[in-house]
Amino acid sequence: MNSEWGEKSSADLMSRYVSKETGYGVPEEGWRICLAHEFKEKRKPFQAKDVSLSNVLEHVGLGVRYLKWWYKKTQVEKKAPFIDMFRAQPLRQIYGAPLGGIGGGTITRGWRGEFCRWQLNPGMYHYKTVTANQFTVCLRRGGQTVYQQVLSVERPPTLQGWNWGYCGEYAFYHALYPRAWTVYQLPGQNVTLTCRQISPVIPHDYQDSSLPVAVFVWDVENNNDYALDVSIMFTMVNGSGHKDDKSGGHWNEPFHLEKEGEAVSGVLLHHCLAVNPYTLCIAAREQADKVAAALAAGCSVPPGSRSSLEFCLTWDMPTITFGSREREHTRRYARFFGSKGDAAPSLAHYALTHYRRWESSIEEWQRPVLQDSSLPSWYKSALFNELYFVVDGGTVWTELPEDADVSGGVRGEDGGLPAQPAVVKEFGRFAYLEGQEYRMYNTYDVHFYASFALIMLWPKLALSVQYEIAGSVVQQDPTERLHLMSGRCSPVKAQNVVPHDIGDPDDEPWQRVNAYLIHDTADWKDLNLKFVLQVYRDFHLTQDRQYLQDMWPVCQVHLTPMY
Structure with a gap:
């Protein structure tokens, strides 16, 4: 809209x-x-003819690598690519x-x-x-x-x-x-x-x-x-x-x-x-x-x-x-x-x-905004109507499985993450897509901005996402894979860095993170810092001291020089 x-x-x-x-x-x-x-x-999807010749030449390697990956994904694995450049929705x-x-x-x-x-x-x-x-x-x-x-x-x-x-x-x-x-x-x-x-x-x-x-x-x-x-x-x-x-x-x-x-x-x-x-x-x-x-x-x-x-x-x-069919998840409403x-x-x-x-x-929630004469009408409309994505962003809200351990091993006598944090156990797991055609759950660089809606309106879900991200920080997946932009291979998930996303719904999210493979995001400068800033903001708004205590060891990991 x-x-x-x-x-x-x-x-x-x-x-x-x-x-x-x-x-x-x-x-x-x-x-x-x-x-x-x-x-x-009449709006149209981005098309090849809209790309300049210099841009085409610069990205020939990416195009060839993407085509090979796309063919393997669609024709061999019979899966839907998380970004489908050839079958864009009108x-x-x-x-x-x-x-x-x-x-x-x-x-x-x-x-x-x-x-x-x-x-x-x-x-x-x-x-x-x-x-x-x-x-x-x-x-x-x-x-x-x-x-x-x-x-x-x-x-x-x-x-x-x-x-x-x-x-x-x-x-x-x-x-x-x-x-x-x-x-x-x-x-x-x-x-x-x-x-x-x-x-x-x-x-x-x-x-x-x-x-x-x-x-x-x-x-x-x-x-x-x-x-x-x-x-x-x-x-x-x-x-x-x-x-x-x-x-x-x-x-x-x-x-x-x-x-x-x-x-x-x-x-x-x-x-x-x-x-x-x-x-x-x-x-x-x-x-x-x-x-x-x-x-x-x-x-x-x-x-x-x-x-x-x-x-x-x-x-x-x-x-x-999810797409991998590996395990069954129970939706929140089933409780x-x-x-x-x-x-x-x-x-x-x-x-x-x-x-x-x-x-x-x-009406009680919306009334203060709607009655504020200092706000323009277009802003009031956008403020509420753009919240649709909290529901229609491929969103999933499930119970935490009894055998799940979301801590990622960040535990010890001096504090850290519990295996099943109380907020996740009570309020469940929450995930939403970066976009309906950009199919990755809880993409962290953009979640940093969108999360303001969650922390203000459903703060327990915002904290739940943070616990899941925190637990994945120290995890690693050494499996080598080709990154499409650079043409170089590197691990799927490096240790002590925030993942780009927590997975593709056509695979097994939470269990296999970083569906994104165009760039190697392990050296992105913003993800770890955005995590620390969110911890501070969330604590400031909720005053949840247990949350702050659990997150502090993870923040220390994030702030440790990596290079």
């Missing part, structure tokens, strides 16, 4: 069609765009706020409403818009259907029986992460729909923030002088549009869960893969004046009044393996909802009965 949407064509559409109806509860601050907007600037200006909490995988909706990016396997992205994943509205008056529309501006060649092609000039999208709003004026109906998308990304909350759930609250405003029966249908395909959708064995089943006086109904979509199977769940909340059958929920809206419908999307993949793969109904029920509390916490 961009911090500002203010291109003139989109602004004209907004003022012309939707200025009178701003939707229910849409904030003033954030990123806003009309669904009919077309970007004038730069599509379609994405909106991602769905879900931290570290349980993500599904991204585009600002036009598509379900278009999937990261269920940790760190591995699949870019596919699934056409049938839609919301559809139906208005009935006196028992007769007066309006029915798929709330999508697309006109796909499939599913011809559906009424596609909603006029995007009558709708806009608004993002203020971790929430987003899509406001639809139904042409000729005097009805406004506001879809509010909520994900549980809540500062200092280490339980609900880990949940792989998202809630969609549809506020229906009937501005007519007669009553309407309004229903919204949520459709979802069993899968993500990947080729494994056709592998067979997948199955669906309805469910109904009632507890503590609250009832939820929906459909479970079991995706039965040999590796990392999961269950998608779409659910609606039942209330006294509403009905829910599978994925259609309806309500009666009196004239000149408003009502709401509540849906939930969850995905349950509690245990995961609270179990690791058997049967938690989707409970997750949906919990989300639909707790989202109001989440919103209250989010």
Whole structure:
């Protein structure tokens, strides 16, 4: 998402069609765009023709070495390169706020409403818009259907029986992460729909923030002088549009869960893969004046009044393996909802009965910034919307295995790292990518800057990352490998230096660090110093003396002259 949407064509559409109806509860601050907007600037990935001849000549050796490495990786090992120069993703200006909490995988909706990016396997992205994943509205008056529309501006060649092609000039999208709003004026109906998308990304909350759930609250405003029966249908395909959708064995089943006086109904979509199977769940909340059958929920809206419908999307993949398939990891949320793969109904029920509390916490967190008149609007928007990467950065949040030793041997009578630091044991392991196409976890030179978001909002995760990095400092991997820039061989990991990264999700992160092999980072001057500076900053903000005591021996190693 961009911090500002203010291109003139989109602004004209907004003022012309939707200025009178701003939707229910849409904030003033954030990123806003009309669904009919077309970007004038067509962005493209970096291409070979953009490189000067002198640059080409200078990097011929790198190019040859990379090509050989790329061929071996893709054709022999059948793996995805951590940087793929030959299969870059097209730069599509379609994405909106991602769905879900931290570290349980993500599904991204585009600002036009598509379900278009999937990261269920940790760190591995699949870019596919699934056409049938839609919301559809139906208005009935006196028992007769007066309006029915798929709330999508697309006109796909499939599913011809559906009424596609909603006029995007009558709708806009608004993002203020971790929430987003899509406001639809139904042409000729005097009805406004506001879809509010909520994900549980809540500062200092280490339980609900880990949940792989998202809630969609549809506020229906009937501005007519007669009553309407309004229903919204949520459709979802069993899968993500990947080729494994056709592998067979997948199955669906309805469910109904009632507890503590609250009832939820929906459909479970079991995706039965040999590796990392999961269950998608779409659910609606039942209330006294509403009905829910599978994925259609309806309500009666009196004239000149408003009502709401509540849906939930969850995905349950509690245990995961990375690309090496060497060991199984348990996601953080499984601590609270179990690791058997049967938690989707409970997750949906919990989300639909707790989202109001989440919103209250989010509003309390954001209010001081949003009400600060000294800050420009673009800054307020960017400050929150750019936090999306904490969730959608290929992020994984797992429990620390019982047999894990993260100390790296930095232990002794005079202090040092415990084998299982209390903060890692209690709050788990956290990792996020340098970039969705730059696939390395916790790349330390850039984490140094991004970590301010963690230490301010989820400080226990920031400390957990530091303990894992500290433990890897004294470790070494003497395996010789070719570095692509220099053409020289050197050890994968030198002793007493901070690793560049803690690994590739297509391999076995934490166990094998330094996926990066373009340069030998052992002689980089900034990594060790950035570690020391982070220790000081983290202690200053948390006043955690145990943390400082544990980190001091590692800082001494870092500050010892290496050359």
